[in-house]
Amino acid sequence: MMKQFYAILANSLVASLTNNLVWFAVTFWVYLETKSVVATSLMAGVYSGTVALSGFFLGSLVDRYKKKHSMIFSSLGSLVLYALSFIIFITTPEKIFKDPASPILWVFIVLSLVGAIAGNIRSIALSTLVTVLIPEDGRDKANGMVGTTNGVSFLVSSIFSGLIIGFLGIFWMLIIAIGLTALVLIHVWVLAIPEKGIAHAEEHTKRVDIRGTIRAINLVPGLFALIFFNTFNNFLGGVFMSLMDAYGLSLVTVQTWGVLWGVLSLGFIIGGLIVSKKGLGKQPLRTLFLANIAMWTICVFFTIQASVILLAVGMFIYLCLIPVVEAAEQTILQKLISPERQGRVFGFAQSIEQAASPITAFMIGPIAQLIFIPFMTTGAGVELIGSWFGTGKDRGLALLFTVTGLIGLIITIIAMKSKAYDTLLENYQKQAEPQVVDE
Numbered sequence: 001m002m003k004q005f006y007a008i009l010a011n012s013l014v015a016s017l018t019n020n021l022v023w024f025a026v027t028f029w030v031y032l033e034t035k036s037v038v039a040t041s042l043m044a045g046v047y048s049g050t051v052a053l054s055g056f057f058l059g060s061l062v063d064r065y066k067k068k069h070s071m072i073f074s075s076l077g078s079l080v081l082y083a084l085s086f087i088i089f090i091t092t093p094e095k096i097f098k099d100p101a102s103p104i105l106w107v108f109i110v111l112s113l114v115g116a117i118a119g120n121i122r123s124i125a126l127s128t129l130v131t132v133l134i135p136e137d138g139r140d141k142a143n144g145m146v147g148t149t150n151g152v153s154f155l156v157s158s159i160f161s162g163l164i165i166g167f168l169g170i171f172w173m174l175i176i177a178i179g180l181t182a183l184v185l186i187h188v189w190v191l192a193i194p195e196k197g198i199a200h201a202e203e204h205t206k207r208v209d210i211r212g213t214i215r216a217i218n219l220v221p222g223l224f225a226l227i228f229f230n231t232f233n234n235f236l237g238g239v240f241m242s243l244m245d246a247y248g249l250s251l252v253t254v255q256t257w258g259v260l261w262g263v264l265s266l267g268f269i270i271g272g273l274i275v276s277k278k279g280l281g282k283q284p285l286r287t288l289f290l291a292n293i294a295m296w297t298i299c300v301f302f303t304i305q306a307s308v309i310l311l312a313v314g315m316f317i318y319l320c321l322i323p324v325v326e327a328a329e330q331t332i333l334q335k336l337i338s339p340e341r342q343g344r345v346f347g348f349a350q351s352i353e354q355a356a357s358p359i360t361a362f363m364i365g366p367i368a369q370l371i372f373i374p375f376m377t378t379g380a381g382v383e384l385i386g387s388w389f390g391t392g393k394d395r396g397l398a399l400l401f402t403v404t405g406l407i408g409l410i411i412t413i414i415a416m417k418s419k420a421y422d423t424l425l426e427n428y429q430k431q432a433e434p435q436v437v438d439e
Contacts, residue, residue, distance in 0.1 A: 041365025059347015151268025160256010
């Protein structure tokens with residue numbers, strides 16, 4: 001089984017690398033073409049909004065079909081959408097893409113990002129395949145390997161997205177994306193995945209079964225609270241998703257920023273490797289919360305001065321902890337939810353948790369542009385904290401990051417003291433493998 005699991009991981013690595021490459025590169029390119037913070041925040045909103053809305057459907061798709069077929073659908077969808085984006089790019093005058101209000105620019109952006117989002121079918125399928133292929137006592141480590149794979153993908157795509165946009169341009173980025181996606185599609189087509197048929201026989205899988213999924217989650221006291229806690233974290237995390245590129249590009253060139261992100265992405269790999277070797281301990285829920293406390297503490301301080309070194313150190317530690325949080329949530333769901341429901345539950349959790357990010361992304365660009373940036377350039381912030389915090393557009397973004405970190409830290413500490421936390425922790429400890437949730 002492990003041989004097949006490694007082959008699936010390798011295929012998913014290249015697919016994830018390609019999709020991340022498109023996402024990062026298009027974001028860099030749009031900002032450099034339009035010089036608009038609002039445009040990049042709206043892009044983040046489009047991306048995360050589509051992820052949120054698609055999770056319900058994609059989870060049902062994974063449960064309805066064999067996992068291999070779901071992965072084929074994923075790659076085929078990406079390939080078609082990248083090809084359409086390429087056609088639009090080569091048939092549109094360059095000056096059109098410099099206008100952030102251009103409808104053609106936004107059609108190009110949406111097609112490119114939805115092509116990247118089609119890869120989420122694969123990520124949901126991969127989480128369910130961990131349950132199918134890996135014994136329970138090894139799933140936390142397998143989830144750590146998935147985190148390592150995501151880290152490698154992030155590392156390579158971060159480095160090459162900046163370099164490709166800086167030296168080759170968006171044309172060659174699209175050519176590379178189309179070529180890699182075609183190779184991934186061919187490989188998964190011939191890849192043998194040991195599935196004994198579809199892991200369910202429910203009529204509900206023929207449609208988007210939100211009610212049944214909610215019932216399955218409700219059978220585990222405290223699980224909804226965990227999902228909504230992660231939702232709130234994503235609401236705050238949308239601030240960084242929307243504005244981190246703009247902040248980073250105010251400190252360094254696009255080439256340097258791309259390489260820096262690549263180096264920082266070693267944190268993903270290191271964090272995933274630690275989980276794959278050491279596991280998450282006997283209480284993955286506690287591990288998840290402690291990791292969140294550390295992450296929000298970092299967010300308070302990593303932009304407190306206009307230093308790319310401080311930013312890099314903080315982001316590196318932050319990225320090391322992301323695989324820990326993700327592996328912990330996956331391990332909890334894999335143990336407490338029955339296999340025939342896992343695709344929909346993972347998709348449901350993805351939709352609910354990601355629904356917060358587009359709200360933040362659409363709001364935060366104008367908030368930064370109209371409140372925090374003026375506050376630290378010509379407003380009261382210059383006199384109040386400017387002498388030690390710094391002034392200017394980049395310090396307005398930095399102040400927004402610091403405030404967000406403080407809010408996240410306070411909410412996490414409160415949640416860890418809640419009854420829902422104690423209930424879910426106790427339920428996980430008592431749950432045995434034969435007692436998985438069943439309708």
